Amino acid sequence: MLFLSAIFLLLLGASLGSFANMLIVRLKTGESVGGRSHCVSCKKPLKALHLLPVISWCYLRGKCAYCSRSIHWHYPAVEVLMAVFALIAFLRHVPVASPYQWGVIGFEIALSFCLVVIAVMDLRWKLIPMEFTVVSAMVLAAWRVLLGVPWLELIIGAIVISALLAAIVALSRATMMGEGDPVLGLLMGVVLGFPQALLGLLASFIVGGTAALALLMGGCVDRKTQVPFAPFLAIGTLIALWWGGPLEVIFRYALL
Numbered sequence: 001m002l003f004l005s006a007i008f009l010l011l012l013g014a015s016l017g018s019f020a021n022m023l024i025v026r027l028k029t030g031e032s033v034g035g036r037s038h039c040v041s042c043k044k045p046l047k048a049l050h051l052l053p054v055i056s057w058c059y060l061r062g063k064c065a066y067c068s069r070s071i072h073w074h075y076p077a078v079e080v081l082m083a084v085f086a087l088i089a090f091l092r093h094v095p096v097a098s099p100y101q102w103g104v105i106g107f108e109i110a111l112s113f114c115l116v117v118i119a120v121m122d123l124r125w126k127l128i129p130m131e132f133t134v135v136s137a138m139v140l141a142a143w144r145v146l147l148g149v150p151w152l153e154l155i156i157g158a159i160v161i162s163a164l165l166a167a168i169v170a171l172s173r174a175t176m177m178g179e180g181d182p183v184l185g186l187l188m189g190v191v192l193g194f195p196q197a198l199l200g201l202l203a204s205f206i207v208g209g210t211a212a213l214a215l216l217m218g219g220c221v222d223r224k225t226q227v228p229f230a231p232f233l234a235i236g237t238l239i240a241l242w243w244g245g246p247l248e249v250i251f252r253y254a255l256l
């Protein structure tokens with residue numbers, strides 16, 4: 001039963017990844033979400049065989065079946081990531097005995113879905129989809145309140161994190177971060193609540209700082225390159241979600 005559930009969650013995650021890929025492209029082009037899937041370069045509608053998560057990409061060797069234009073790496077990457085995140089959400093709550101636990105698993109999968117869409121858009125186009133981020137924040141906040149988290153905790157988290165990020169944007173004159181980052185901070189604050197969200201932000205800075213330093217030393221970027229920060233906010237959010245409890249204990253000891 002456990003094995004079957006795990007397989008089901010992997011498949012569900014990969015399918016959600018496919019959906020995330022479509023959203024990523026259509027949020028950028030402004031196309032409606034309803035229409036049939038098609039190749040981004042030749043616009044030919046795709047067949048069911050071309051839409052299987054990961055498998056189709058491997059079978060087509062990363063190229064469109066009609067025009068042979070290469071398919072961006074984010075397609076298989078997002079599908080694999082979402083499959084892994086769905087599996088992690090499930091394994092974190094095994095053995096799942098109550099509908100409440102499924103509610104929590106659903107919340108964690110939905111959160112990783114929103115984070116993946118935002119992070120990939122920022123990585124590819126240095127663009128944070130504002131409307132999508134705000135709507136995601138509202139839906140995820142409502143979901144958390146339904147799961148019994150005090151709403152005040154979430155509101156404080158949202159205010160603190162977005163205010164901190166807005167201050168950094170203003171003080172650095174948007175050289176360190178873009179206008180979209182405080183909006184993503186709103187989402188981070190509202191899903192983690194206070195004080196967990198602060199932990200998430202700290203984790204984002206540590207991971208982001210380390211990555212920027214490594215890229216700088218490796219000669220991949222120079223001091224003027226804008227490094228998209230949304231992927232690091234997404235990573236920080238997941239770190240606080242997965243290990244927030246133990247990390248909080250460590251920080252309390254370190255500060256006392």
Ligand SMILES: [Zn+2]
Nearest residue numbers: 039042064067
């Ligand atoms: Zn094509």
